[in-house]
Amino acid sequence: MIDLYFWPTPNGYKITMMLEELGLEYKVVPVNIGKGDQFRPEFLKISPNNKMPAMTDSDGPGGKPISIFESGAILIYLAEKHGRFMPAEPRGRYNVIEWLMFQMGTVGPMLGQAHHFRRYAPEKLQYAIDRYTNEASRIYNVIDRRLAEGEYLAGDYSIADMAVYPWLVPHTMQGQNLDEYSNLKRWYDAIRSRPATQRGFAVMADVVERMRAQAQERQQPHDQESWNNLFGKKQFEKR
Ligand SMILES: N[C@@H](CCC(=O)N[C@@H](CS)C(=O)NCC(=O)O)C(=O)O
Numbered sequence: 701m702i703d704l705y706f707w708p709t710p711n712g713y714k715i716t717m718m719l720e721e722l723g724l725e726y727k728v729v730p731v732n733i734g735k736g737d738q739f740r741p742e743f744l745k746i747s748p749n750n751k752m753p754a755m756t757d758s759d760g761p762g763g764k765p766i767s768i769f770e771s772g773a774i775l776i777y778l779a780e781k782h783g784r785f786m787p788a789e790p791r792g793r794y795n796v797i798e799w800l801m802f803q804m805g806t807v808g809p810m811l812g813q814a815h816h817f818r819r820y821a822p823e824k825l826q827y828a829i830d831r832y833t834n835e836a837s838r839i840y841n842v843i844d845r846r847l848a849e850g851e852y853l854a855g856d857y858s859i860a861d862m863a864v865y866p867w868l869v870p871h872t873m874q875g876q877n878l879d880e881y882s883n884l885k886r887w888y889d890a891i892r893s894r895p896a897t898q899r900g901f902a903v904m905a906d907v908v909e910r911m912r913a914q915a916q917e918r919q920q921p922h923d924q925e926s927w928n929n930l931f932g933k934k935q936f937e938k939r
Contacts, residue, residue: 702726705743705754707733708904710866711808714771715753715778717862717900722782728903734911734926736934744939757781772804775859785858792855799846799853799860803867807843810835811867814874820921820931833875840868840881847883851890865891869901 704719704726706712719726731737731752738750747754747769755774760766768774776797779786786796814832817825843864846853853860868888871878878885891897915921928934 713866716903720896720899736929795854803863836874844881844884
């Protein structure tokens with residue numbers, strides 16, 4: 701049995717997309733990162749960086765349980781275990797891994813900063829807004845150029861595409877217009893229309909809707925408690 705420690709964010713959706721593509725049964729264990737669930741000692745044991753997603757599989761290597769944190773590692777684990785969405789042959793495999801690493805090292809961290817400075821930061825710092833909006837445009841151009849060469853990022857539809865796609869869903873928050881990137885837009889629409897993508901994004905959709913309504917009501921993305929957990933004192937406590 702798979703337990704997925706999850707909250708509905710781009711990093712979380714990478715894994716629900718993959719689990720849905722594989723047609724696996726899994727239990728969602730909500731990790732409410734706004735309420736501080738990520739700091740619970742039992743969660744830190746499987747995810748020492750206090751971030752979701754994390755996953756446990758009772759049927760890990762050698763038939764023994766395994767726990768994994770970092771979405772890229774989880775995707776590689778699932779792809780290798782099930783022999784899908786990453787070729788076994790070395791050239792194809794490294795091609796997928798390089799684009800997956802591009803997501804993990806660049807797409808996620810940089811677009812996350814764009815969200816932070818464009819939307820979450822209490823002070824509007826023009827330098828930071830420009831820096832991360834420009835960086836987002838640069839990244840979108842890299843993806844667009846790559847997708848001029850092929851249908852997907854690395855050969856057939858793979859875990860690299862599943863890692864990048866959820867980060868481009870909030871493109872307006874990153875100051876990006878998909879119509880300016882024709883190859884990327886074609887790829888984006890193809891992935892969006894996959895039934896597994898839709899099922900992956902339906903996980904905890906009720907919570908997303910509730911959080912959206914609450915944020916709209918208070919006209920701020922975070923309340924005091926979630927700000928403190930994600931960006932304030934609680935986040936930086938020594939543990
Ligand atoms: N590199 C990690 C990043 C995961 C990550 O940033 N998770 C965020 C939500 S998207 C989180 O759990 N934040 C809670 C916190 O920072 O305390 C991965 O890809 O798994």
